[in-house]
Amino acid sequence: MRPADAPPPVLGARGLVSRRGGPRGLAPVDFELHAGQLLHVRGANGSGKTSLLRMLAGLLRPLAGSVLWHGGDVRRAPSAYFASMAFLAHGNGLCGELSAAENLRYALHVAGTPQPEPRIAETLRDWRLDGCAGLPALRLSQGQSRRLALAAIVLGGKALWLLDEPDAGLDAASLEQLRAALDAHLAAGGAAVVASHREPGTAAAHTQTLDMDDYADAGYAVAVGVT
Numbered sequence: 001m002r003p004a005d006a007p008p009p010v011l012g013a014r015g016l017v018s019r020r021g022g023p024r025g026l027a028p029v030d031f032e033l034h035a036g037q038l039l040h041v042r043g044a045n046g047s048g049k050t051s052l053l054r055m056l057a058g059l060l061r062p063l064a065g066s067v068l069w070h071g072g073d074v075r076r077a078p079s080a081y082f083a084s085m086a087f088l089a090h091g092n093g094l095c096g097e098l099s100a101a102e103n104l105r106y107a108l109h110v111a112g113t114p115q116p117e118p119r120i121a122e123t124l125r126d127w128r129l130d131g132c133a134g135l136p137a138l139r140l141s142q143g144q145s146r147r148l149a150l151a152a153i154v155l156g157g158k159a160l161w162l163l164d165e166p167d168a169g170l171d172a173a174s175l176e177q178l179r180a181a182l183d184a185h186l187a188a189g190g191a192a193v194v195a196s197h198r199e200p201g202t203a204a205a206h207t208q209t210l211d212m213d214d215y216a217d218a219g220y221a222v223a224v225g226v227t
């Protein structure tokens, strides 16, 4: 049980039910995520991982339940929540005609987190995109596009990352870059929800697991891991 003076979780789901359900129907999801923690959402294709992330991102209205941000229902103070959150969907949200560097600047501007040019150049280097910074995004490979979208999330510096299969299409070096970015984000007090068929590779002490298959079998959600 949490001590009375402990801060509430940064993110929580209480009885959250997707109107899409999974293969076994509708079951409520509950979890609590504190600063410095990552929730790994795993499960079979169609088990509801994307639907859960879309509900957390405010893009899919739940059938029941609520999303809590610092203990308060996000519907009561949506601006504070959306200003603190970055969502990476299956698509990368790139503009094909703009160059990789222009896409990065544009994404940061739209997120309200513009960054100085040296930091943009440094991040492009970190993600091994400096060689294609001037290329139109439509010429980027699948993995390069994913890396660019991830670079925007990292550089944006939001407190909460919601990442739907961020590792899709990434090579070994980029997977390592993603793991390091997640570690740094958690170490800085950030939180993340990551849907993936792979283990995120973050320290066990900072990682919870929500298995959508278990919850589909049992009829309710289970979150295990750190307390």
Ligand SMILES: Nc1ncnc2c1ncn2[C@@H]1O[C@H](COP(=O)(O)OP(=O)(O)OP(=O)(O)O)[C@@H](O)[C@H]1O
Binding pocket: 020, 021, 022, 023, 043, 044, 045, 046, 047, 048, 049, 050, 051, 052
């Ligand atoms: N746009 C939609 N309209 C209606 N049902 C949908 C829609 N998108 C997904 N579903 C259904 O919702 C359920 C959960 O799908 P979801 O995409 O959340 O699963 P997932 O666990 O992310 O799968 P995957 O691992 O294949 O990405 C599935 O039964 C799917 O058919």
